[in-house]
Amino acid sequence: MRRILAILLENEPGSLSRIVGLFSQRAFNIESLTVAPTEDESLSRITIATKGDDKVLEQIVKQVNKLIDVIKITDLTERSHVERELLLIKVLAMNDKSRTEVKRVTDIFRGSIIDIGKQVYTIQLTGDADKLNAFVKTLAHETEIIESVRSGCVGIARGEKALRV
Amino acid sequence: MSTPLFTGAEMVVKALSALDVKYIFGYPGGSVLDIYDAIFQQKDFEHILVRHEQAATHMADGYSRATGEVGVVLATSGPGATNCVTGIATAYMDSIPMVVLSGQVATSLIGDDAFQETDIVGCSRPIVKHSFNCRKVEDIPNVIAKAFYIAKSGRPGPVVVELPKDILIPENKAEFHIETKVKMRSYNPTKKGHPKQIRKAVQAITEAKRLVIYSGGGIILANASELLTQLVETLNAPCTNTLMGLGGLSGTHKNFIGMLGMHGSLEANKAMANADVILALGARFDDRVTNNVKKFCPNATIVHVDIDPTSISKTINAHIPVVGLVDIVLQQILDELSETKFKPNEATLNDWWQQIEQWRSVKSVSYQQDNNKIKPQRVVEAMYEITNGQAYVCSDVGQHQMFAAQYYPFAKPRQWINSGGLGTMGFGLPAAMGVKLAFPDSHVICITGDGSIQMNIQELSTCLQYNLPVVIVTLNNRSLGMVRQWQDMIYGGRHSSSYMESIPDFVKLAEAYGHVGIQIDTLDELDAKLTEAFAIKNRLVFVDICVDEKEHVYPMQIKHGAVDDMWVKKGVKA
Ligand SMILES: Cc1cc2nc3c(=O)[nH]c(=O)nc-3n(C[C@H](O)[C@H](O)[C@H](O)COP(=O)(O)OP(=O)(O)OC[C@H]3O[C@@H](n4cnc5c(N)ncnc54)[C@H](O)[C@@H]3O)c2cc1C
Numbered sequence: 001m002r003r004i005l006a007i008l009l010e011n012e013p014g015s016l017s018r019i020v021g022l023f024s025q026r027a028f029n030i031e032s033l034t035v036a037p038t039e040d041e042s043l044s045r046i047t048i049a050t051k052g053d054d055k056v057l058e059q060i061v062k063q064v065n066k067l068i069d070v071i072k073i074t075d076l077t078e079r080s081h082v083e084r085e086l087l088l089i090k091v092l093a094m095n096d097k098s099r100t101e102v103k104r105v106t107d108i109f110r111g112s113i114i115d116i117g118k119q120v121y122t123i124q125l126t127g128d129a130d131k132l133n134a135f136v137k138t139l140a141h142e143t144e145i146i147e148s149v150r151s152g153c154v155g156i157a158r159g160e161k162a163l164r165v
Numbered sequence: 166m167s168t169p170l171f172t173g174a175e176m177v178v179k180a181l182s183a184l185d186v187k188y189i190f191g192y193p194g195g196s197v198l199d200i201y202d203a204i205f206q207q208k209d210f211e212h213i214l215v216r217h218e219q220a221a222t223h224m225a226d227g228y229s230r231a232t233g234e235v236g237v238v239l240a241t242s243g244p245g246a247t248n249c250v251t252g253i254a255t256a257y258m259d260s261i262p263m264v265v266l267s268g269q270v271a272t273s274l275i276g277d278d279a280f281q282e283t284d285i286v287g288c289s290r291p292i293v294k295h296s297f298n299c300r301k302v303e304d305i306p307n308v309i310a311k312a313f314y315i316a317k318s319g320r321p322g323p324v325v326v327e328l329p330k331d332i333l334i335p336e337n338k339a340e341f342h343i344e345t346k347v348k349m350r351s352y353n354p355t356k357k358g359h360p361k362q363i364r365k366a367v368q369a370i371t372e373a374k375r376l377v378i379y380s381g382g383g384i385i386l387a388n389a390s391e392l393l394t395q396l397v398e399t400l401n402a403p404c405t406n407t408l409m410g411l412g413g414l415s416g417t418h419k420n421f422i423g424m425l426g427m428h429g430s431l432e433a434n435k436a437m438a439n440a441d442v443i444l445a446l447g448a449r450f451d452d453r454v455t456n457n458v459k460k461f462c463p464n465a466t467i468v469h470v471d472i473d474p475t476s477i478s479k480t481i482n483a484h485i486p487v488v489g490l491v492d493i494v495l496q497q498i499l500d501e502l503s504e505t506k507f508k509p510n511e512a513t514l515n516d517w518w519q520q521i522e523q524w525r526s527v528k529s530v531s532y533q534q535d536n537n538k539i540k541p542q543r544v545v546e547a548m549y550e551i552t553n554g555q556a557y558v559c560s561d562v563g564q565h566q567m568f569a570a571q572y573y574p575f576a577k578p579r580q581w582i583n584s585g586g587l588g589t590m591g592f593g594l595p596a597a598m599g600v601k602l603a604f605p606d607s608h609v610i611c612i613t614g615d616g617s618i619q620m621n622i623q624e625l626s627t628c629l630q631y632n633l634p635v636v637i638v639t640l641n642n643r644s645l646g647m648v649r650q651w652q653d654m655i656y657g658g659r660h661s662s663s664y665m666e667s668i669p670d671f672v673k674l675a676e677a678y679g680h681v682g683i684q685i686d687t688l689d690e691l692d693a694k695l696t697e698a699f700a701i702k703n704r705l706v707f708v709d710i711c712v713d714e715k716e717h718v719y720p721m722q723i724k725h726g727a728v729d730d731m732w733v734k735k736g737v738k739a
């Protein structure tokens with residue numbers, strides 16, 4: 001089962017490598033990982049999308065928690081939550097027909113064209129992984145994909161529940 | 166008046182003194198020469214110069230296992246640091262508190278493949294509890310204080326501190342401040358067990374008809390042996406120890422049913438398999454204990470007390486997990502028992518003990534003197550008799566380790582010192598040296614094999630320098646016995662690279678290093694010569710004993726079987 005883990009940890013040199021190392025050392029899966037400092041610069045927040053059954057997930061959560069730098073970890077997928085990922089994608093837009101098509105698909109998915117080259121459009125789209133997958137698939141029908149980059153997902157719990165010190 | 170300023174090197178030394186360090190084990194080199202200079206000018210602790218950094222880590226480790234204190238190691242950058250890796254991993258696997266101070270090239274050179282640069286924090290990341298890249302002079306004291314706190318609290322383990330040269334040199338000074346009471350927002354290990362879980366645990370224990378207490382290294386680490394004994398006696402329950410837990414309950418206690426696991430006693434493994442409740446205390450259901458996890462005690466309710474949540478339900482699912490320090494949890498359990506005025510049900514207990522006595526009567530831990538060669542088991546028995554069971558026994562890894570565990574009943578915790586989790590050959594001698602430093606008036610034995618002893622034999626030189634008269638007992642079977650046993654049992658007797666044609670003359674070798682060497686070849690001279698060896702108090706004695714090379718370790722679990730599927734001797738199943 002796919003899970004999204006949110007981790008709050010000390011923003012220290014080496015703390016990210018401990019997380020990544022732990023996952024590879026114990027053969028845990030990482031589908032995506034995002035990290036950045038929080039509004040409090042001394043803290044970092046990591047979101048990891050991973051896969052595993054309940055037993056594996058229990059070990060992942062315990063093992064991450066055991067790292068000295070880690071302050072808190074929570075499994076967002078246990079509760080109602082919001083999940084977002086950013087996609088930047090560069091596609092071929094050579095003629096009017098393909099430009100119109102790309103624009104149409106982008107509008108339907110509520111993306112935006114953020115840069116235009118002689119023959120290319122660069123599009124930005126946010127959403128959950130399913131939405132991004134669907135968008136990429138649809139675009140691929142209409143034109144040629146030149147390059148794409150995804151941020152990996154970030155997530156936050158709905159309502160009052162919060163991950164903080 | 167201005168506050169005095171100190172160099173980083175001076176701060177290292179001052180911090181170690183502030184933390185009451187008595188010994189540090191190390192080896193000098195370019196990046197740490199400033200620290201060595203500062204050590205030279207102080208008297209609070211002694212530095213022990215080893216002959217190989219791996220030995221420094223094992224010595225610090227042995228010192229820690231015997232005393233409960235944090236073991237401290239100092240190594241130079243590059244090869245000095247990488248030589249520590251095996252010792253760090255050994256300590257990590259057995260949860261031993263250790264702080265390794267490693268030199269590093271100057272900050273400005275880090276990343277340039279500078280001379281003797283290795284990323285030791287990176288190299289050791291999977292085998293440490295935590296590590297620090299110290300980068301500022303003024304940070305040194307508190308980084309070291311934190312390293313000690315982390316190493317020793319919660320589930321203990323090794324911590325590496327990397328110190329670049331430029332923060333140690335005389336040109337760079339700062340004020341010295343140290344906070345020995347460490348507080349960290351990201352690290353607050355649990356202490357007490359959750360009251361609800363304690364109640365559940367006590368209910369399961371008191372309702373059990375066939376209870377077994379399975380205790381491990383956690384009891385030793387927590388100094389909880391007296392509380393364990395009290396619980397065992399209150400419940401009149403059978404108790405088995407893991408290899409790491411030996412001495413937690415005295416090996417001569419009537420409720421002790423032996424070690425469990427791969428080379429455990431039949432009664433211990435049978436009791437586990439037939440238990441309705443298993444109370445695991447500071448033990449981690451290692452695969453050398455469980456055998457096939459799918460067949461492991463399917464009918465037992467498992468109560469698991471451990472300070473580390475990752476140990477719980479990692480390999481075997483726990484029905485009643487209790488996270489906490491085992492000494493505190495034991496006290497909580499005892500309090501709950503006395504509040505409810507618990508009395509064991511004599512009738513059910515009797516049935517259970519009768520059953521256990523039946524398994525015991527098989528005498529699975531026994532051997533046959535079927536020829537006139539010296540049996541390795543007999544050597545351990547003789548050692549036990551001569552030392553009145555009071556010696557510190559430090560072991561290397563192999564058959565001799567198992568024979569020592571089986572035939573030397575340990576009366577006290579911390580008396581048995583061995584590498585269980587990593588199984589590091591070469592551990593025994595340096596570990597024994599660390600123990601001897603701590604307890605110079607006690608008998609300290611290094612039991613070893615002709616293979617293992619050669620993995621840190623250079624330390625015989627250190628023993629002479631610091632007058633560490635340990636007794637080395639080599640069960641010399643002219644082979645890598647444990648490997649050979651597996652080859653006999655599983656690989657059709659093909660002894661691929663498991664015996665040595667060129668074993669040195671250990672007696673002469675010991676003498677060359679300035680020690681006493683004693684050779685024992687025949688059974689009739691064993692007791693007298695061994696007694697003679699132990700009578701020599703102020704010199705290291707190396708006893709080389711020619712033992713029966715065909716002897717196998719029994720009993721032994723049958724691969725892929727249940728916990729109690731065992732060979733009790735060659736070709737005989739339980
Ligand atoms: C050749 C060879 C053969 C072996 N054969 C056997 C065998 O037959 N039987 C056997 O048992 N082992 C055997 N071993 C050893 C085995 O590999 C493991 O090292 C051992 O079983 C682990 O012991 P343990 O479960 O007590 O755990 P340890 O490694 O001692 O771990 C201690 C546990 O206690 C917890 N703990 C630590 N401090 C505290 C505290 N204060 N409070 C609460 N919990 C705490 C820790 O979190 C950990 O889970 C063998 C090893 C070798 C090299």
Ligand SMILES: Cc1ncc(C[n+]2csc(CCOP(=O)(O)OP(=O)(O)O)c2C)c(N)n1
Nearest residue numbers: 563564565588590614615616617645646647
């Ligand atoms: C450093 C290291 N290398 C290899 C092994 C694998 N190993 C386990 S026991 C053993 C043989 C040990 O031989 P010896 O020390 O002579 O002891 P014996 O089994 O003969 O008593 C070996 C090679 C190990 N445990 N440690």
